Amino acid sequence: MVEEVYRNIYRIGVALPGNPLRELNSYLIRGRDRDLLIDTGFRRPICQxxxxxxxxxxxxxxxxxxxxxxxxxxxxxxxADLFAGPERHIYMSGVDLELFALSSDPSYSWDTRNYRFHEEGFPAALLEEVYATNPARTEKMPGVDHRFLPLKDGDVLRVGDYALETLLVPGHTPGNCMFYLRDQQVMFTGDHVLFDITPNITNWVSMRDSLGSYLDQLRRVRDLPVRLALPGHRKTGNYRDRVDAILAHHKRRLDEVLVILGDRPGLCGYDIAAEMRWKIRARSWEDFPPVQKWFAVGECMSHLDYHLVRGSIRCEKEGGLRRYYLTEE
Ligand SMILES: [Zn+2]
Structure with a gap:
């Protein structure tokens, strides 16, 4: 499925079978001297x-x-490495590039990331199942080669008539980016702003408060004029309205966590996630597929971190578990 979404900008739908995101939007910008392909899909034969x-x-x-x-x-x-020409470039934010290179190193251990999940009460057997099947590990690019170039906030890439301005918007990942065509008011939002699904915000070892950063970055880019938003998944919509809706969503979520802890002080992240409301086709928390539980607990942790940093809750380590309590007034 290929469609021209703007002059010389094409969307190619890449199916993600079995994944709730359903499809990745890959965009091709055609220029006189080069083409630029934005995002690629999982490393899987059907995507390729x-x-x-x-x-x-x-x-x-x-x-x-x-x-x-x-x-x-x-x-x-x-x-990315399969679709860039052999002597061409692959651009990625310097922050994510470094993290990606680190996680591609054979000596890298996922234990650093697993550790917090254990402390939140995530069952060890489930965690093993998640790591065996998680596409973040099984369908990733093997590593970084000479073609990779790091980007930083404000860097501009020129393709044909277009100038793409890099907007570093940490939150969804530590080096997450959007790309802005200021003259045309077109925004490639990646996963920072999605329209019929809410971007997943999890905790990151290198970020103390990923949700706080994400919300700050939503506010920073909210007032940029955007006539056409081109998201990483699914449909487009009104950019500013959607930013406001996502801000309101997290406000509700943050309140929900406080209500849960008010009712049941001393819960771990795993049990708080079980109490939260999720938009998923599963009858109960027990029926959640393990990977979805992992996403939910990750999302819950970013909300707990937000409150911890602001002092509205506190965490006590008891028997290797992190237990949370509202802070007394
Ligand atoms: Zn993403």
């Missing part, structure tokens, strides 16, 4: 075939194609 088909329909020549990724998640960067 779909993207190859879309690009050949558009007559895009790999030898003049660069790749730009919005962030390090495998559904966005999983095939």
């Amino acid at each position: 075939q779909m993207l190859e088909k879309g690009l050949s329909e558009l007559g895009s020549d790999p030898s003049r194609r660069d790749v730009l990724v919005t962030h390090l998640h495998s559904d966005h960067c999983g095939m």
Whole structure:
């Protein structure tokens, strides 16, 4: 499925079978000297075939194609190395590039990340199941090569008539980016702003308060004029209205956590997540697929961290578990 969404900008839908996100939006910008492909899909044969088909329909020549990724998640960067020409560039924020390189090193251990999940009461057997099947590990790009170039906030990439301005918006990942065509008021929102699904905000070892950062970055970009938003998944919509709706969503979520802890002080993250409301086709928390539980607990942790940093809750370590309590007035 290929469509022109703006002059010389094409959307290629890349299916993500079995994933609640359903599809990745890959965008190709056609320029005189080069093509720029934004985001790629998981490293999986079906994704590769779909993207190859879309690009050949558009007559895009790999030898003049660069790749730009919005962030390090495998559904966005999983095939970046396969779709950039051998002597071309692959752009990614310096922050995510460093993190990606670190996690690709054979000596890297996922234990640092697992540790917090254990402390939140996530059952060890479930965690093992999640790590065995998580596409973040199983369908990722193997590593970084000479073609990778780091981007920082404000960097501008030129393609044809367009100037893409890099907006570093940490939260969804530590080096998450959006790309802005200021003259045209077009925004590639990646996973910072999605329209019919809420971006997942989890905790990161390198971020003390990923949700606080995410919300700050939403407020920072809210008032930029955007006539067309091009998100990383699913449909587009009104940009500013959606930013406001996501801000309101997290306000409700943050309040919900306080209500749960008011009723049941001393819960761990795993049990708080079980009490929170989730938009998912499962009858109960017990029926959640393990990977979805992992996402939910991650999301819950970012909300707990937000409150911890602001002093509205406190955490006590008891028998290797983190237990949370409202702070007395
Ligand atoms: Zn993502």
